[in-house]
Amino acid sequence: MYQTRTLHIGTLTLGGDAPVRIQSMTNTDTMDTFATVEQCKRLADEGCEIVRITAQGVKEAENLANIKSSLIQQGYTIPLVADIHFQPKAAEIAAAIVEKIRINPGNYIPVGAKKFSPLQIIEKISPLLDICKTHKTVIRVGVNHGSLSERITMKFGNTPQGMVESAMEFVRIIHDLNFDNLVLSMKASHVKTMVDATRLLVSRLQAEGFDYPIHLGVTEAGDGEDGRIKSAIGIGSLLLDGIGNTIRISLTEKPENEISVAKAILQSCGNRVFTAEYIACPSCGRTQYDIESVLQEVKRRTKHLKGLKIAVMGCIVNGPGEMADADYGYVGAGPGKVVIYKGKKIVRKDVDAEVAVDALMDVITNDPSPKSIE
Numbered sequence: 527m528y529q530t531r532t533l534h535i536g537t538l539t540l541g542g543d544a545p546v547r548i549q550s551m552t553n554t555d556t557m558d559t560f561a562t563v564e565q566c567k568r569l570a571d572e573g574c575e576i577v578r579i580t581a582q583g584v585k586e587a588e589n590l591a592n593i594k595s596s597l598i599q600q601g602y603t604i605p606l607v608a609d610i611h612f613q614p615k616a617a618e619i620a621a622a623i624v625e626k627i628r629i630n631p632g633n634y635i636p637v638g639a640k641k642f643s644p645l646q647i648i649e650k651i652s653p654l655l656d657i658c659k660t661h662k663t664v665i666r667v668g669v670n671h672g673s674l675s676e677r678i679t680m681k682f683g684n685t686p687q688g689m690v691e692s693a694m695e696f697v698r699i700i701h702d703l704n705f706d707n708l709v710l711s712m713k714a715s716h717v718k719t720m721v722d723a724t725r726l727l728v729s730r731l732q733a734e735g736f737d738y739p740i741h742l743g744v745t746e747a748g749d750g751e752d753g754r755i756k757s758a759i760g761i762g763s764l765l766l767d768g769i770g771n772t773i774r775i776s777l778t779e780k781p782e783n784e785i786s787v788a789k790a791i792l793q794s795c796g797n798r799v800f801t802a803e804y805i806a807c808p809s810c811g812r813t814q815y816d817i818e819s820v821l822q823e824v825k826r827r828t829k830h831l832k833g834l835k836i837a838v839m840g841c842i843v844n845g846p847g848e849m850a851d852a853d854y855g856y857v858g859a860g861p862g863k864v865v866i867y868k869g870k871k872i873v874r875k876d877v878d879a880e881v882a883v884d885a886l887m888d889v890i891t892n893d894p895s896p897k898s899i900e
């Protein structure tokens with residue numbers, strides 16, 4: 527478990543005891559204020575808690591002011607993050623407008639530099655830190671596996687160690703300049719590299735007494751099942767280690783699709799609870815009802831019952847034993863018959879399969895001691 531400090535991104539807390547935050551990134555043109563605002567609103571409505579917007583140049587950074595004020599006028603206070611790649615000037619403008627900026631350490635080191643020069647970095651980063659201190663803007667130092675400097679790759683190769691080194695030399699300088707409003711990330715499209723680099727980063731941070739929150743993400747994860755599986759493995763592995771304070775699922779799909787995946791990963795890893803949870807067996811020759819359609823119907827009717835565990839099991843032989851700690855259970859009991867469980871106790875016997883989901887709902891809604899229903 528990596529215990530971090532708490533940061534404030536506008537009114538949102540990040541790190542410390544705050545829930546692991548869900549973030550996404552717009553894919554609209556930042557100069558298209560209307561489209562970007564509408565996408566931010568859709569993301570917030572889906573449950574996104576932080577939205578990142580690219581600010582590749584000065585004019586895009588300036589337009590963040592229009593985006594922000596339009597969102598506020600419409601009642602959306604979701605914190606914004608400006609994604610800066612090459613222009614330190616864009617970072618300085620954005621840092622006075624939005625709650626957080628993301629910078630790549632490589633952009634503060636002269637191109638082609640063969641030697642590490644802290645003085646050059648201090649000169650380049652100091653104006654930005656002053657603005658961030660004034661506006662309480664958070665900085666994410668985001669290292670990408672694909673954009674390590676030649677100096678780093680010459681020394682460490684294109685490795686997790688190189689990624690960590692690239693972040694640490696930067697972090698030490700920023701800390702020495704009395705700035706600790708920092709989040710760090712190690713991103714790679716290769717899942718194992720991302721996991722190894724993040725674990726190594728955390729061990730180095732702890733060894734040097736730092737406690738900065740960590741942002742997790744697998745870059746260029748792709749779309750569909752591939753993207754979801756890569757993100758779940760990379761982000762999930764680290765969450766299970768107790769590492770990670772905010773996550774972004776990168777899908778080659780509309781960003782709104784990323785939010786339900788983020789929620790599912792966080793719930794599966796035990797970090798947050800958004801919906802009811804389901805335990806269902808894969809079914810086998812013992813199953814004597816259409817378990818797939820029953821499970822769909824049960825999910826449709828109970829998804830909002832946040833905090834409950836509901837089991838749908840194929841047979842009475844193994845089902846009750848395997849549904850473990852479910853709060854309620856729907857268990858097949860022979861041709862056309864179902865039994866309903868509350869915890870480990872049968873509360874309805876010999877129920878006709880046609881009305882069994884209704885019976886389950888009846889048991890849940892009339893439970894005199896519901897565990898947690900919102």
Ligand code: SF4
Nearest residue numbers: 807809810840841845
């Ligand atoms: S619970 Fe019963 S029906 Fe489901 S897989 Fe196990 S043995 Fe088969």
